[in-house]
Amino acid sequence: MRHSLSIRQIQLWRFAIYIIFALPGFAISSWVSRTPAIRDSLGATTSEMGLIILGMSIGSIIGLTCASHLIAHKGGRFVMVAGLLISAVGLLGVGMGGTLLTSSISVFVGLAVFGFGQGICDVAMNVEGTEVERAANKSLLTGFHAAFSVGTFLGAMAGTAAIKAGISVTVHLAFAMVIILLFTIYVYRLVPAGTGKETGGNAMEPPMSIKERMAIWKERRTVLVGIIVLGMAFAEGSANDWLPLVMVDGYKVTPAMGSFAFSIFVAAMTICRAVGGMLLDRFGRVVVLRASALFAIIGLLIVIFGRSYEFAIVGVVLWGFGAACGFPVGLSAAGDDPRGVAARVGAVSTVGYLAFLVGPPVLGLIGESIGLLRALIFILITVMVAGLLSQAARPIEQASRES
Template identity: 70%
Template sequence: MNYSLNRQQIKLWRLSIYFIFALPGFSMASWVSRTPTIRDTLGASTAQMGWIIFGMAVGSIVGLMSASHLIAHKGGRFVMVTGLAISSIGLIIVGVGGSWFVNSIIVFSGLAVFGFGNGICDVAMNVEGTAVEGVTKKSLLTGFHAAFSVGTLFGAIAGSVATKSGVSVPIHITFAAVVTVIFIIFLARFVPKGTGKEDNDDSNEPPMSARERMAVWKEPRTILISIIVLGMAFAEGSANDWLPLIMVDGYNVTPTMGSFAFGLFVAAMTIGRAIGGLLLDRLGRVLVLRISALLAIVGLLIVIFGGSYEFATIGIVLWGLGAAFGFPVGLSAAGDNPRGVAARVSAVATAGYLAFLVGPPFLGFIGEMIGLLRALIVVLITVTIAGLLSQAAKPIGKTNN
């Protein structure tokens, strides 16, 4: 798609995408912050809560798989607005089901709706992000993903305040949903219409058919980039789900110290993504991916074999910095070819989310047998594979990295 935008319009488009990336993080943290209350209200066991949360995984995968077709027909802006509106409805259903009706099936259904909306929005906003990169000729996707982390932080703070203030779950969740919808409606006006839409207006090539969009899953480059993203997303997701427990069980520290270690990881990853654009423009994708994989490998080795909590925290910082780049850089690489950009970004995003959703439970299964600390060797292997395949992310048609 060709864009006839002046400098001010491009600036507003770029700024709006930063805020849009923050909105799903805010929504997700709003739900996560109230999970203890919802679990207690439902009287659900840990295993039952796991099955309830699985509803979000189901919805997310369906959304990710559907996104490329929706974007191809309606464009990224429409799908972002629709996705966040749907996820907000799902959030309200979760709040009502987990408080007023006290019904686990309603909560499961709400999470499925929430996951679907987030899934299609995630692909659409990454398609928009790659389009902004193309127009500005700058590496921005890592910064956009840092904005997601900032949104998560604000959502967590708001959830903590609501919990301490005794605000009921439905009121808190509904407030978060309304805020999300208001922001996306306001921000959408600054986003060009039709990003990622397949038509004949701006290209000599015919639009991709549904079969062609599915065929991108077989492209060697897309497969290799998906493996890179899968490996690095596994490194990120395993920390998000298990790091506090890994430190508590592996180093015999208090839960507070385990939470502090997780905070270090999140801070390191957010800082890495915030400065990632500068590094990518100077060093190129391939070198950045190799360095990030190396940092994650060294960090994981320190955490696994460090021997002391203090030394392990250094490893956690390196692990967080290393895990910061794989997902956004892989999505940026998937968007190199404007034709079929939504299909490729969808395929790579799906690989990443599979790592987020399936990887941590698998790590828990391994950890049950050999301990969570030693189970990180599996993460070490996947990150090493991702680093070895980094060359696949080289920009199309360029001799440099």
């Protein structure tokens, strides 16, 4: 079916997926930008706010675990659109619960709905991304993930502008919901229906049963690719949550300087993801993954053992370069086999997003005992393991020729 698409249709499909990747990033940063106001409105303590935010993690995990089954039955386009619509409704629920109702339970439920929508959309858009790569015969997933980073940046800027303009949380998040809905309605028609759908296949290639999809988790290659993604996603997610505090506590700098370091990290990641497709097409996955691991290792070592803030910033840049491509490259590798693509990409996505959700709190517990700066050694170890296993991400055809 994919080969019947014209070049123009593939280009439009690719454009739509760029937009769709940007929307979840925009939604997340819209919520994050208003967390201080919601906390103050609820009168919640730090620990209470942590429990409220747990709603998003619970919803995300449920969404991630059932996404591949939904895609297999409904197709990627349906699940992406449903996920974006659900997350938009959840976002509005968070705004209303946080300021109009001032109810912690309402915010918790809103975040759970938001997280569920984000979870199923995350898997579906990565499945679509691997299919666009196959149709276009180009490495595109790193660019799609760069679009997610751009969406996050735009959402953060919009949130900052809303705060400065004195716009209420409810109005701001309602506006964000409208933006998400309008873009979703605009681009969904550009996405072919049925990507990843495995029901109603022909007799020569019957659809995978639920048992077969669950068996994906036992495949050696899928497990190894999942470990690669786990290590690299942990390196990215931990920086997102802890880098400002790492710099403030470890180098005794001001919060503004800590935030600047995080901005540098995000910029380095975005730049590397923007050119990642060209690097992959020229050097291949294994070389890019090994170079990514090496950059991340050198960067982490500089941050951990650097003697000055300025030198540590060099490490932050290298850390950002190293963490940029691991997740999307792993997802691309998971999507090599068209049969079961939703299950494999879903499995690897789940591992990666769990690293985002679970890894940073674990790092915080370790940092409580030995300090955040020394706790980064734990990330260093996981990145080293990812680098050592990078050979598992070879394209299936290449691995078959070499075996």
